[in-house]
Amino acid sequence: MSDFKLVCNDIVKKYGKKEILHNIDLEIEPGKIYGLIGRNGAGKTTLLSVLSAQTPATSGNVTYSGMQVWENQEALDHICFSRELNAVSAYGPNNLKVKDYFEAAEAFFPNWDKEMAKRLCKEFGLEEKKKISKLSKGMMSMVTIIVALASKADITFMDEPVAGLDIVARDQFYRELLNEYTETGRTFVVSTHIIEEAADLFEETILIKDGNILLKENTLELLERAYHISGKADVVDEFLKGLTAYRIENIGRSKGATVLLNPGQELPTGFDVTVQPVSLQNLFVALCGSDTASGM
């Protein structure tokens, strides 16, 4: 399996004059669940479109198992990008019924699992006879989830699959995803804004900021070098010397900051400060919330 990597080299994507993705290098290894996180407009959907050859890159290339992906059916047979659905298409209201949409998917994906699509429809309580244009936001997400899972594609991209879903349905999705993953070892790249819930699903986290990959790292290892530090301001300042601190906040004499250690770097000891672990969501806010990090 180790050759079945999706590799992108020096990808640039422009829409008109605006450059959305800047020289992106990325490797998606088989058999992992990746979380793709970034703020609105960071370039998540564009990146997924380029990786799955639904949109051409302005320059650079994407290969799967050494083959070019663009307009190459042999490679595309292994890749699924289940896009967000809209009630309105370019030709007016989206009058396709859910089951027509699944039939189109069946024609498109060589390993389509019809039984699974049926079962998931039942479990999500989705009516196959309904028109896409009549579905709620949550129901549209269910359709995209079902297409992604039943495609059985080796590499499956999901763009905000849980948008609009209630917490019970989200929980159902996380379980179905893990079920499928543990049974097949397929590769999933999942973008989401509900980071807190999904963080523990991601073996690796890809953080995209302003069209650049800010980091791509094993989630556990990333969190093991992230801490929140708080205490008396002068003591915290002393503590932070030589460390990279984000999201520094002051209230009176008190100061708090999020610290991301370099790999191998250790926290100083012997200071009267409170050291707390940081969740992926908090780290994300610290890294993406403000424009500048301060190295002290």
Next chain:
Amino acid sequence: MNEYLNQEKSIYLQISEMIETDILRDILLEEEKVPSTNELAKLYSINPATAAKGINLLVDSGILYKKRGIGMFVATGAKAQIRERRKEEFYEHYLQAILQEALHLGISKEELIEMIQQSKN
């Protein structure tokens, strides 16, 4: 095994501690099979690699052992070993925190000892 996970420490550490606590409470018995990493992953909605990291921690310390093709089992003597280790960690994990809080509050050691002696259990 059915505790909720929290954000206070790494998920894999919580997994291994939960299994240890279940062994101490006789929820998991020695020479009994423990849930697989896939089962744990689904139960907690976590990545199987994370569950495996928690399990492997217990294998490394000899609490669990692997039977090829069958799964992970609780080792004989695991309960005594866990109790021994947690006793050693008691000072670091609990007493130090108590002493630090006592210091902030200006509670002397004598007062602390008095409190312990007056407590009911």
